[in-house]
Structure formats: structure tokens, C-alpha cells
Amino acid sequence: MIELQDIHKSFGPKQILRGVDLTIPKGESMVIIGGSGTGKSVTLKCVLGLIRPDRGRILVDGTDVEQQDRDDFLARFGMLFQGAALFDSLHVWENVAFRLMRGKLKRPRAEAREIAIEKLRRVGLTPDVADQYPAELSGGMQKRVGLARAIAAEPEIIFFDEPTTGLDPIMSGVINDLIREIVVEMGATAMTITHDMTSVRAIADKVAMLHGGKIRWSGPVSEMDSCGDPYVTQFVSGSAEGPIEAVR
Amino acid sequence: MGLLSPIAALGRAVLSGLAWIGRLSIFAAQTVRHIFTPPWYPRELGHALLAIGWLSLPVVGMTAIFTGAALALQIYIGSARFSAEAVVPQITAIGMVRELGPVLCGLMVAARVASSVAAEIGTMKVTEQIDALVTLSTHPMKYLTAPRVLAATLSMPLLVAIGDIIGIMGGYLVATQRLDFNASTYITNTVNILDAGDILSGIVKGAVFGFLIALMGCYQGMQSGRGAQGVGRATKTAVVAASVLILASNYLLTEVFFSA
Numbered sequence: 001m002i003e004l005q006d007i008h009k010s011f012g013p014k015q016i017l018r019g020v021d022l023t024i025p026k027g028e029s030m031v032i033i034g035g036s037g038t039g040k041s042v043t044l045k046c047v048l049g050l051i052r053p054d055r056g057r058i059l060v061d062g063t064d065v066e067q068q069d070r071d072d073f074l075a076r077f078g079m080l081f082q083g084a085a086l087f088d089s090l091h092v093w094e095n096v097a098f099r100l101m102r103g104k105l106k107r108p109r110a111e112a113r114e115i116a117i118e119k120l121r122r123v124g125l126t127p128d129v130a131d132q133y134p135a136e137l138s139g140g141m142q143k144r145v146g147l148a149r150a151i152a153a154e155p156e157i158i159f160f161d162e163p164t165t166g167l168d169p170i171m172s173g174v175i176n177d178l179i180r181e182i183v184v185e186m187g188a189t190a191m192t193i194t195h196d197m198t199s200v201r202a203i204a205d206k207v208a209m210l211h212g213g214k215i216r217w218s219g220p221v222s223e224m225d226s227c228g229d230p231y232v233t234q235f236v237s238g239s240a241e242g243p244i245e246a247v248r
Numbered sequence: 249m250g251l252l253s254p255i256a257a258l259g260r261a262v263l264s265g266l267a268w269i270g271r272l273s274i275f276a277a278q279t280v281r282h283i284f285t286p287p288w289y290p291r292e293l294g295h296a297l298l299a300i301g302w303l304s305l306p307v308v309g310m311t312a313i314f315t316g317a318a319l320a321l322q323i324y325i326g327s328a329r330f331s332a333e334a335v336v337p338q339i340t341a342i343g344m345v346r347e348l349g350p351v352l353c354g355l356m357v358a359a360r361v362a363s364s365v366a367a368e369i370g371t372m373k374v375t376e377q378i379d380a381l382v383t384l385s386t387h388p389m390k391y392l393t394a395p396r397v398l399a400a401t402l403s404m405p406l407l408v409a410i411g412d413i414i415g416i417m418g419g420y421l422v423a424t425q426r427l428d429f430n431a432s433t434y435i436t437n438t439v440n441i442l443d444a445g446d447i448l449s450g451i452v453k454g455a456v457f458g459f460l461i462a463l464m465g466c467y468q469g470m471q472s473g474r475g476a477q478g479v480g481r482a483t484k485t486a487v488v489a490a491s492v493l494i495l496a497s498n499y500l501l502t503e504v505f506f507s508a
Contacts, residue, residue, distance in 0.1 A: 050379050074385045085380035087372075089295070099384045100288070168259075 018213030034210035078150035300401025316418025354457035366486035369469025404458025
């Protein structure tokens with residue numbers, strides 16, 4: 001279980017998070033929605049320790065992340081970045097097996113390659129992709145490789161940062177389905193941030209809306225359309241009219 | 249208020265400069281610590297040695313041969329004014345080994361390596377590859393900075409030594425083919441004038457310049473701002489800062505090695 005308690009974060013005079021409280025139960029898929037610049041990525045990066053919050057606590061399975069061994073903590077996580085963030089200088093399989101060739105999870109190169117190819121197959125890519133470089137792949141294929149890398153070490157918790165940004169609707173659907181299948185199959189806890197309402201409906205068990213630096217509403221995805229919160233309603237309908245300013 | 253504003257601006261510039269020196273010093277200390285503490289990444293070190301050392305050889309060689317040739321010609325023309333043409337081999341050798349070899353090699357490698365390292369790491373930063381490294385339990389400084397700085401520190405002395413030899417050869421070619429110097433006399437005079445201190449100073453300068461070049465590339469890359477403009481600025485700053493630091497440290501090292 002992941003718990004965020006009263007998380008605050010500012011960058012200079014700009015206050016991004018103003019007391020985020022959020023609980024993600026073990027094995028559930030939580031999707032955080034919200035406009036651009038509302039702090040969704042900052043929230044996610046705070047949990048991973050990429051950004052240190054100014055105030056508040058983050059607990060994973062009841063233990064403060066600050067008190068956990070950093071390597072042990074990160075070994076439990078997988079992350080799919082918005083632009084896939086693949087390492088240009090490495091082959092696709094080396095990207096997927098990156099964690100398996102270093103640190104505590106290190107194993108022989110041949111074995112790491114085999115696992116990488118199996119994970120590539122799991123995300124619908126053929127073994128011949130393994131020896132290509134990321135720059136040789138399309139955006140959709142790069143996202144799949146990023147997904148394969150995120151699940152390579154079979155993490156307990158997976159984060160997805162804008163998983164369908166920049167993809168065509170069909171490829172978005174493929175990625176959404178893959179994410180849903182993998183999360184259910186692995187029994188992982190998932191946290192996704194997205195603007196894409198199709199993704200929300202495909203991936204989420206629960207939804208939280210971030211606005212004004214706080215969680216404005218959270219609840220099951222089935223209640224999202226009828227929750228009655230004007231901010232959520234405006235965001236879901238994509239209307240320019242409503243309490244969320246169109247020009248920010 | 250108007251009278252004080254230039255002083256305030258000067259104060260801000262000084263404070264900003266001191267803060268930059270402080271951040272760079274901390275970065276350098278952390279880099280050295282990561283070089284000497286595990287985990288190490290030998291494959292990354294191998295790639296860096298290839299990219300920084302081996303692939304810099306052509307540019308260093310070309311720079312050295314033309315510099316040596318021009319130097320020999322200038323010394324001949326200058327020394328002819330007081331009938332001292334015979335000193336061409338000695339001055340060319342000392343000039344190349346003590347100063348021009350290390351400095352020009354350093355500046356050429358700074359242009360080639362500091363820029364590419366800053367652009368590569370800067371791009372990795374803006375495309376979240378650095379964050380990805382962290383989430384994959386890999387320290388970015390250990391994986392990116394330590395191998396590059398170590399590779400540059402190890403390979404620059406070799407590049408300087410090779411550059412010195414090629415530069416002296418450039419002078420030899422001009423002297424023997426164009427200025428009618430005797431070949432064996434030229435070589436004997438060159439060998440006799442150089443001592444171990446000359447060679448050592450060039451090697452030490454090379455190692456220091458290599459450290460500074462890679463350090464500036466990595467530091468500016470890690471500090472890169474967002475987007476293409478941020479990466480471009482980081483690349484430019486890395487080359488300029490590395491070049492200035494090479495020239496400044498060259499003066500200090502010359503004082504250390506050769507002041508009476």
C-alpha cells in the first residue's frame with residue numbers, strides 16, 4: 001500500500017503541491033488525472049524519491065520511504081516514462097535487462113537477454129527487435145520496450161507516466177490493454193498519471209483528481225461520471241466551461 | 249540607489265561565480281569518490297576510453313603536425329635575425345612538449361569531448377533517462393560521470409605524448425625537407441635537449457586537462473536546462489569553461505614545474 005500524507009512541494013515561489021493526501025491499496029490500479037502543470041508528475045516523482053517533498057510523509061507498506069534502504073526500495077518499483085526514456089546507446093534488450101545486469105538482481109548476460117526477449121514477447125514485440133537500438137523503433141514500439149523494462153524485474157509497484165501520450169488511438173488502445181493485463185497478471189499496485197480519459201477507463205480501479213495542489217476527488221472509476229464534483233465533470237467532459245480555467 | 253546598482257550587480261556576479269565554483273568543487277569531489285568506490289562499470293569505461301581517447305587521435309595528430317611544422321618555420325625565421333638558426337630543433341621540441349602539445353591537445357579534445365559529453369548527458373536529462381537510471385537503482389554519477397572522467401584522465405596523457413611526437417615530427421619534416429637541416433643532427437639535438445621533467449610536465453598537464461574536460465562536460469550536462477536551448481547552452485558552456493580552465497591550470501602548472 002502506498003500512502004501520501006500532506007505532501008507539499010514548491011519550486012521557488014511557485015507552490016505545486018499544497019497537501020496531497022492519497023492512499024493506493026495493495027494490488028489496485030490508481031489513476032491520477034488533472035490538468036497540465038497541476039503536479040501529477042511531481043507527485044509521482046516524490047514517491048520515487050526523484051524529488052524530495054518540502055513537507056509530508058510517504059509510506060510504502062507502512063514504512064516511511066526516507067527510512068528504507070534506497071536500493072531495496074527502488075527494486076520494488078518499475079516505471080514507464082512518458083517518452084519511454086530508453087538509453088540510446090544500448091540495444092533494446094540491454095535496455096529491458098538493465099536492472100538484471102547490475103546490482104542485487106545481477107545475473108549472467110545470457111540469462112538476462114533471455115528474460116528480456118521473453119518480456120519483449122509479453123508486450124507484443126518479436127525477438128528481432130532485441131538487437132535494434134531505440135532510435136530505430138517507432139514511438140509505439142518504444143513505449144512497449146519501456147513497458148517491458150518496467151516489468152523486467154517483476155516489481156510489486158508499477159508507475160506509468162502518461163503512457164499513451166503521442167500515440168495514435170489504436171496504439172493507445174494496445175498500450176492500455178497491455179497495462180491492464182500486466183497489472184492484473186502480476187497483481188501489482190499501479191499508479192498512472194494521464195490526461196487521456198480512454199486510458200483512465202481502461203486502466204483504473206480508482207481515480208483521483210489533482211487540482212490546486214490537492215486531491216480534489218477520489219473514488220472508483222465507475223463513480224467518476226456521476227460524482228457530481230464540477231471540476232471532475234468538467235475535466236471528464238473536456239469542456240472549456242466550468243470552474244477549471246481554460247487559460248492557465 | 250542608481251549609484252549603487254553597478255556595485256550591487258558586481259556583488260551578485262561575484263556571489264554567483266563563487267556559488268558556481270562551490271557547486272563544481274562538490275561535483276568534482278563526488279566524482280572522485282565515485283571513481284574509487286564500487287560498483288564500477290567497466291563496459292562504460294571501455295566505451296568512454298574508445299570515444300574520448302582513441303577517436304580523438306586523428307584531430308590531435310592533425311593539430312600537432314601542423315603546429316610543429318609552423319613552429320619550426322617561425323623559429324627559423326625569427327632566429328635567423330641573429331644567426332641562431334641552429335636552435336630550431338631544441339626550441340621546437342621544448343615548445344611542443346612543455347606548452348603547445350598539452351595545451352593544443354587539451355583545447356582540441358575540449359572542443360570534441362566536452363561538447364559531446366555535455367550534449368549527450370544533457371539530452372539524457374531532458375528525456376528523463378537520468379531519472380530512469382535512478383529508478384533502475386543505478387547512480388547517474390557512477391554510471392555516467394565516473395567512467396568518462398576516469399577515461400579522459402587516463403587517455404589525455406597518452407594523447408599528449410602522441411601529439412608531442414607528431415608535433416616534433418612536423419618540425420623535423422619542415423626543417424629537413426624545406427630548411428635543409430641535417431636529419432640525424434636534428435634528431436640528436438631534439439633528444440639531447442629534452443629531459444624527464446619536460447616529458448613529465450606534459451603528462452601531468454594532460455591528466456589534469458583530461459580531468460577538467462570530462463568534468464566540465466558531465467557537470468554542464470547534468471545541469472542542463474530544458475529543451476534544445478538548454479542542451480545547446482550546456483554544450484557551449486562546457487566547451488568555454490573547459491577551455492578557460494585548461495589555459496588557467498596550464499599557467500599554474502607551468503609555475504609549479506618550471507618557476508625558478
